[in-house]
Amino acid sequence: MKPIIEVRNFTKKYGNFIAVDDISFTVDEGSVFAFLGPNGAGKSTTINTLCTIFEKTSGTLLIDGKDVTTQKNDVRASIGVVFQDSTLDAKMTIEENLKMHCVFYNIPKKEVEERIQFVLTLVDLLKERKKLVGALSGGMKRRVEIARGLIHYPKVLFLDEPTTGLDPQTRAHIWEYILRLQKERNITIFLTTHYMEEAEICNKIAVIDGGKIVAHDTPYALKKKFTKDKAYISTSNEYELEQLLEKYQLEYVKKKGYYKVDAENTNHLLQVLSLQKEAITDIEIKKGTFNDVFIEITGKTIREDA
Numbered sequence: 001m002k003p004i005i006e007v008r009n010f011t012k013k014y015g016n017f018i019a020v021d022d023i024s025f026t027v028d029e030g031s032v033f034a035f036l037g038p039n040g041a042g043k044s045t046t047i048n049t050l051c052t053i054f055e056k057t058s059g060t061l062l063i064d065g066k067d068v069t070t071q072k073n074d075v076r077a078s079i080g081v082v083f084q085d086s087t088l089d090a091k092m093t094i095e096e097n098l099k100m101h102c103v104f105y106n107i108p109k110k111e112v113e114e115r116i117q118f119v120l121t122l123v124d125l126l127k128e129r130k131k132l133v134g135a136l137s138g139g140m141k142r143r144v145e146i147a148r149g150l151i152h153y154p155k156v157l158f159l160d161e162p163t164t165g166l167d168p169q170t171r172a173h174i175w176e177y178i179l180r181l182q183k184e185r186n187i188t189i190f191l192t193t194h195y196m197e198e199a200e201i202c203n204k205i206a207v208i209d210g211g212k213i214v215a216h217d218t219p220y221a222l223k224k225k226f227t228k229d230k231a232y233i234s235t236s237n238e239y240e241l242e243q244l245l246e247k248y249q250l251e252y253v254k255k256k257g258y259y260k261v262d263a264e265n266t267n268h269l270l271q272v273l274s275l276q277k278e279a280i281t282d283i284e285i286k287k288g289t290f291n292d293v294f295i296e297i298t299g300k301t302i303r304e305d306a
């Protein structure tokens with residue numbers, strides 16, 4: 001697949017402080033890419049530089065082959081941006097907000113109606129177009145912002161925590177729209193999120209920590225590399241279970257009322273346990289979560305307050 005975002009040896013300093021330290025990564029066209037990191041890792045600095053808002057210190061950042069430093073207008077025409085803080089005008093209707101954006105992007109008058117219909121259909125808000133933005137729910141406002149970010153038909157859509165603060169059902173809806181944009185329109189989505197289960201849906205993930213990219217791969221590969229499945233076993237004969245686990249060199253930790261056992265090779269573990277099946281009272285095998293991946297890589301949860 002062709003990369004649509006290319007970041008090579010990007011460094012950003014604030015005075016003497018190195019916020020982003022010589023990072024390189026690419027994002028494939030038509031993919032959903034999650035950019036993750038704990039607080040202060042350098043995510044906003046990178047996104048703002050890609051969106052032509054901040055100036056880089058050094059390196060090369062290209063979007064659709066255009067340089068974010070020397071071809072700002074071309075880059076701006078190729079990207080849509082939805083930031084965390086709403087910039088919609090609450091006193092205007094959905095339609096008026098979109099029309100205003102068409103003016104900013106110099107969209108020819110005769111195309112405006114067609115584009116409004118197109119983007120509002122994508123986020124299922126066509127019937128609501130005459131509603132005042134101030135009267136909409138949080139989830140609907142987010143959908144309007146996504147529609148607005150698409151009005152100039154960008155190739156890449158940047159979404160900074162698109163579902164933060166929304167209830168689980170609304171979050172699921174926003175994800176439907178995000179995946180629809182990718183599948184039906186081949187729009188590349190570059191997003192940040194602190195919901196690990198959302199990162200798992202993405203095609204690729206990059207984790208930034210302390211200004212460095214510390215992991216960059218598919219969710220599957222990262223899980224495989226950084227997590228282990230665990231079995232939670234209860235028994236009526238603790239002594240014999242310990243003897244058995246030790247004999248077959250299965251690592252375990254004794255907890256109150258159960259044993260936590262390494263279950264990387266589930267078949268082998270089950271075969272071993274079958275030797276004592278009368279004593280085993282319960283077995284539960286848990287897959288590693290993406291949260292485990294994040295903690296393993298960064299040593300932190302995604303949010304200090306999480």
Ligand SMILES: Nc1ncnc2c1ncn2[C@@H]1O[C@H](COP(=O)(O)OP(=O)(O)OP(=O)(O)O)[C@@H](O)[C@H]1O
Nearest residue numbers: 014017018019037038039040041042043044045046
């Ligand atoms: N204008 C600035 N001047 C000095 N330091 C800054 C400035 N902006 C950001 N920083 C520092 O650069 C580092 C990276 O900040 P950045 O905002 O990119 O992180 P982030 O990953 O987006 O964090 P968060 O998730 O908290 O938004 C942090 O240590 C931050 O304090």
